[in-house]
Every structure is written in C-alpha cells, then in structure tokens.
C-alpha cells in the first residue's frame with residue numbers, strides 16, 4: 032500500500048511513530064552525553080520541587096517533611112466484604128504501574144459532543160481497559176484512544192509557559208474570558224460552559240481513569256471559575272495539585288494511574304512541541320528531571336509537562352480561587368508555594384497572577400474592620416479562612432427531586448413517624464433574599480410545611496423519629512455511635528444492653544443500634560481512624576466540624592447502601608435553602624489584574640449571585656478529600672462524592688440539622704459549643720415560629736409534643752385584663768410550628784440564633800411586633816415567655 036492509499040489518520044499516526052522513534056534515539060544520545068556531565072544532579076537533588084502538601088499533612092499514606100518522608104500508616108488493606116461497585120480504589124504499588132483489578136464502569140453510551148465545526152463527533156470515549164504494565168508505552172498507534180472533540184483539544188492545549196523564551200503565557204487556552212466579562216453574560220457562553228462541565232463530569236464518571244488526567248482537572252477548574260464557582264474551581268485545582276505531587280512521588284497511591292494517563296496524553300501533543308520541550312530540558316540544565324527512573328524515557332516528558340505547565344496552572348487557579356472565596360490564609364499559602372516552585376523551575380521567573388493573589392489577600396485583610404478580629408497585615412498564617420459561596424441546585428445536579436410532585440412519597444415516609452401529620456406546600460417569606468433595609472415587601476416562596484390531619488390534644492407526642500445521620504465531636508465514647516443517645520451509666524441495669532463492634536470497638540447503646548449501624552454505614556468507617564480528623568476540636572470550630580462529621584456519615588451511608596448520597600432517604604427531601612437565580616442575571620467574571628488585586632472585585636468572581644453558604648478550604652475541600660481517602664473511596668474516580676455534591680449536602684444540613692450539648696443539662700460544666708448533631712428528615716420539615724404550637728425533645732428519638740398553651744407576648748393583646756395567647760392543642764389543618772431557637776430570649780437574640788437556620792431574620796408575627804415595639808421602648812423587651820419550652824436544645 033502506498034502512502035497515498037492510506038487513511039490520512041493512519042498516515043499521521045505512522046508519521047508520529049517514526050518521529051517518536053527518532054526522538055527516542057536523540058534522547059538516548061543526549062542521555063549518553065549528559066551522564067558525563069557532573070552538573071546534572073540526580074533525582075535526590077535539592078531542585079526537587081517542594082511538596083504541595085496542604086498546611087496540614089495530606090493523606091493517610093505518609094507525612095511529608097522537607098528532609099524525608101516518614102511513613103505513618105501502612106496502606107489500608109481492603110476490609111469490606113461487600114463487592115466493590117463501579118469505583119476503583121488505587122492501591123499503593125511501589126512501582127506505580129500496577130492497579131488493583133478494576134471493575135469496568137457500566138457501558139454507558141458516550142454523549143455526543145458538538146465540536147466547533149458543527150459536526151457531531153463521538154463523545155470522548157473512555158480510556159481503554161488498562162493493561163497491567165503501561166511503562167512501555169511509546170507509540171501513539173498502540174493507543175487508539177486519541178480522542179476527537181473540542182473539549183479534548185482544550186485538555187491537550189493546556190500550557191503555562193513558553194519555555195523557549197522562558198516567559199509565562201498570558202492566558203491558558205481554557206481561560207479565554209467570556210465575551211462580555213464584567214457584564215451580563217452571553218447565554219451562549221454559559222450554555223457552552225455548562226455543557227462542557229457536564230461532559231467532563233460524565234467522562235470522569237464513566238472513563239475508568241479519566242479522573243487522573245491532570246490537564247482535564249485544570250480545564251474543569253477554569254470552566255468553574257468562568258461560571259462564577261471559584262469554590263468548585265479551588266477543589267479541582269487542589270486535585271490537580273495532588274496529582275502533580277503524585278507524579279514526583281513513586282510511592283504515592285495515585286502515581287501509577289497519573290503517570291499512565293500522561294503517557295497516553297502526551298503522545299497526542301504535536302511532536303514538534305514535545306521535542307522542543309525535551310531539548311530545552313536536556314540542553315538547558317535549568318531544572319533537571321526529578322522523578323525519572325533509569326530507562327523510563329517517557330517520564331522525562333511527564334515530568335517536564337507537569338512541572339512547566341500543569342503545576343503552575345494548578346497553583347494559579349487554586350490560590351486565586353481561594354482568594355475569591357475569602358480563604359485568605361490558604362490563598363497566600365498556595366500562592367507562595369507556587370512562587371517557590373516557579374522560581375526553582377524557571378530561574379527566578381515570577382508569575383503576575385501569584386503576585387496579584389498575595390497583594391489581593393493583603394488588601395482584603397486591611398479592609399476587614401472588626402473590633403474582635405485584629406490581624407496584623409503581614410501575619411498570613413492568621414489570615415481569615417471563611418467565606419460565602421453560592422447555594423444552589425447546580426445546573427448539572429440531576430438528583431434534586433421535585434418535592435411537590437413527590438409529595439405522596441414524602442407523606443408515606445411521614446406516616447411512619449407521625450400518623451396524624453401530613454406534608455403540604457406552603458408559602459413562606461424568602462428570608463435569604465430579603466433585605467429589610469429596603470423596606471420592600473418580603474418576597475414569598477413555595478416550600479413545604481407540616482400540617483395536622485386531625486384535631487390533636489395538648490401534650491400528645493405527634494412525631495417520633497430516629498436517624499443514623501448523626502455526628503458528635505466528643506472523643507470519648509460516651510454516646511451511641513448510631514443514635515447519639517447518652518450511653519447508660521456503667522452501674523445501671525441498662526449498661527448490659529450496650530454493644531461494641533467486634534472489629535473496631537465502636538460503642539452502641541443496644542443491639543438494635545449496632546445492627547442498624549452495620550446495615551447502613553458502619554462498614555465504611557470501621558477501623559479507619561476517621562474520628563481523629565474531626566473530634567475534640569477547639570470550641571470555636573465545634574459547629575463547623577459537626578457539619579463535616581455529618582458529611583462523613585452521609586458518605587459512609589451512601590457507600591454502604593450503594594446509592595448516591597443525594598438519594599439517601601435522610602437527605603433526599605431536605606431543602607437546602609437554595610437560591611436559584613436566573614442565568615440572565617449572571618455577570619461574567621473578569622480575570623484581569625485589577626480583579627485580583629482589588630478586594631472589592633473579589634465578590635464579582637461569583638457572577639454577582641447572592642451567596643449564603645459558608646465555605647472554607649479546610650471543611651469543603653481538604654477534609655472531604657481526606658475523608659474519602661480514609662474510606663478507601665477514590666476522590667478522582669468516584670464522582671458521586673464530587674465537591675459540588677459535598678456543597679449540596681452542606682447546604683441541606685445547615686438549617687436542618689439539630690444540635691445539642693451532650694450531657695450539659697444541669698451538669699454545671701462550661702458550655703463548649705454543640706457536640707451532637709443529627710438530621711431527622713421528617714422532623715425538619717416543620718417550619719419555625721417564635722410562637723410555636725409544639726415543643727421538641729431529642730434523646731434516642733426526636734419527638735414533637737403539642738404544647739399545652741402558647742407563648743405569652745404583648746402583641747397578642749389583652750381581654751378583660753388577661754393577656755391572650757395561642758390556645759393549647761392543634762386543630763385539623765393547622766400548621767405544625769416548631770422553634771429553631773430558645774423562644775424565651777428577646778427578639779434580637781432569637782433572630783440572631785435562628786438566622787442561620789432560616790436564612791435571614793425571622794419575620795414571624797411575634798418578631799415583627801416585638802421589633803417594632805422594642806425600638807420605641809429603647810430596645811427593652813421585658814415580656815416573660817412560657818416555661819413550656821425546655822430551652823435546652825438548639826437547632
């Protein structure tokens with residue numbers, strides 16, 4: 032067959048193969064000559080790029096120090112008896128080239144991708160099933176998975192610097208600004224970005240190792256950033272950084288997979304560029320390769336592409352995204368790491384992005400004027416770390432149910448715990464978007480509420496629910512791990528009922544709780560030391576860590592029950608106080624120098640969308656990834672636990688999880704923040720009022736009890752010298768009104784307490800009246816509340 036008869040694709044493959052062979056020969060000769068040069072240090076030289084480990088030690092595998100790596104925990108041996116699902120848990124392997132036998136993903140038809148030329152081309156196909164040894168990969172024609180499609184081209188084009196001129200390129204190919212940066216965005220741009228994000232999620236979910244392709248993570252991070260999700264962008268950039276880190280460390284659990292993916296990707300980059308990069312590396316002696324084993328020609332390239340293109344992008348995206356999310360301490364930390372890395376690799380070259388991030392963070396700190404929060408301008412280690420991000424049903428979230436359509440299912444669940452109650456749609460003030468300074472009418476929204484199906488007498492318990500979606504941050508085993516009830520005293524008769532897991536000694540209040548735990552979550556957490564991540568935290572972090580512990584339990588439940596975490600009964604019907612703003616109002620973020628250095632511009636990186644979800648790098652990125660790793664769930668390959676899923680879970684837990692101080696009642700000990708928390712999915716459908724008709728109590732079960740009588744408050748008026756109040760008991764059709772705060776407090780304190788759960792200041796009749804009258808009376812609210820509420824609990 033003459034070359035003219037050949038299919039042009041086949042022809043180009045052969046050309047590339049021939050060129051590769053020539054390249055290998057050239058490389059071999061370079062290597063021969065370079066071994067004679069004493070100036071080229073070996074892989075243990077001081078040029079080894081700094082570890083990207085987060086401010087705290089990263090994974091369960093090892094703690095890295097500057098001088099040496101100290102193994103602290105052997106690779107956990109798989110211990111679950113349940114068959115693995117679609118996930119593949121990477122195994123530590125020493126040489127980095129062998130995988131645990133992967134269970135292939137179910138064969139899903141790939142989604143067609145619309146390329147820019149308008150022709151429908153096949154979707155990015157999944158990577159072919161890996162062979163056991165991929166270190167020999169040298170020829171692109173052996174790897175027919177070269178992927179067509181615009182998106183894959185973007186992945187292939189990720190570049191950071193032009194190494195021939197030693198200059199930093201102004202923009203990576205994926206970070207072209209939207210057509211109308213700084214203005215209402217072009218809907219076509221948005222649609223394209225959303226399609227791309229969804230396609231990438233699908234690729235990560237169904238391609239066996241696609242989650243390990245570093246530039247794919249970078250492109251996804253860039254796309255999130257363009258759509259005003261710097262929180263999600265930070266998550267992807269952090270993952271890219273972890274993967275880059277693993278490339279340089281052959282003992283890292285991800286090393287084999289990441290290197291294998293780069294072996295497959297790099298041959299798809301134009302040969303002329305590959306050769307230029309390699310020649311610069313070999314001739315330049317600027318930054319000798321670090322992770323190459325003898326005879327591994329391809330690893331030279333892997334190292335070069337990682338170090339000069341992927342790693343700098345990961346640092347840029349991570350530090351800038353964290354700054355946009357007001358996590359200033361970690362933004363500075365990663366910007367400085369990025370600078371250090373770049374200076375080593377590129378002879379003192381500086382990156383304006385990273386410089387801007389440092390400037391932007393310092394300016395932001397100077398703007399913070401809080402009497403209780405004083406940070407010295409240069410004290411980066413104490414910069415603030417908590418921001419707010421968008422709280423929404425993400426456009427690609429297919430798990431959120433239409434609760435109005437699924438009312439029959441919800442009511443079937445309600446009937447099991449509260450036979451006299453039913454769930455219905457109701458109109459509520461939309462507090463999260465209401466600004467009472469404006470004095471405008473409060474916008475209303477349709478949500479769910481709980482109603483009586485019949486007349487109910489005072490004192491009756493109308494709902495009794497248990498849940499294993501619980502958490503406590505006490506290190507001592509004084510609570511049942513499943514229901515979080517206090518364990519009986521050792522000398523009490525009930526002590527004989529207490530049970531222990533025979534593998535890990537976790538304690539349960541009785542055999543039923545042990546059984547329930549085993550069936551619903553315990554296998555995922557048994558013996559993997561998850562407690563140490565989050566328990567016994569300082570009081571100021573207690574509430575935050577409880578939400579993360581709830582997240583951990585939800586992940587364990589989904590893993591053991593083999594479902595998506597957003598599908599869990601305990602989670603599915605919970606409303607996360609999402610704010611769905613129309614995309615028409617979205618303002619395309621700018622990525623200019625000004626938008627980075629000026630803190631007033633940082634908010635605009637969120638697309639001018641209302642933000643109500645508290646967010647921190649530690650609790651929303653680093654800890655969730657650590658939790659997954661400890662549960663032996665692959666954070667790169669298992670997309671059910673993506674960081675957007677974690678954000679959605681956090682949104683659902685905030686405002687619905689009940690919390691209490693365990694064992695504090697009358698104990699006389701100093702309060703140290705909430706220690707126990709739980710999500711009861713039916714209980715939390717009842718709305719709040721500061722004049723409630725029920726009280727609640729939480730021990731083993733959570734219970735709603737009908738009040739004997741209502742709260743006495745001035746606004747109810749008087750009749751014949753007697754103050755009026757709500758009658759005891761509940762009439763058929765009446766709404767069940769719970770309370771999310773201590774109703775004996777004055778209005779301002781009640782509002783402050785409940786605002787986290789309500790999304791804003793309570794506007795119930797009592798609050799509105801008391802606020803109005805308090806103002807006239809110099810803020811005094813001397814009214815006495817009913818004692819019917821036990822006041823011991825909080826939500």
Ligand SMILES: C[S@@+](CC[C@H](N)C(=O)[O-])C[C@H]1O[C@@H](n2cnc3c(N)ncnc32)[C@H](O)[C@@H]1O
Nearest residue numbers: 459478479606608686715716717718719788789
């Ligand atoms: C625990 S859930 C209650 C059930 C919720 N309505 C639903 O549809 O799932 C708490 C959320 O309900 C809404 N909510 C409850 N009580 C409210 C009130 N008095 N005023 C305004 N919104 C209320 C807030 O959006 C709050 O975040």
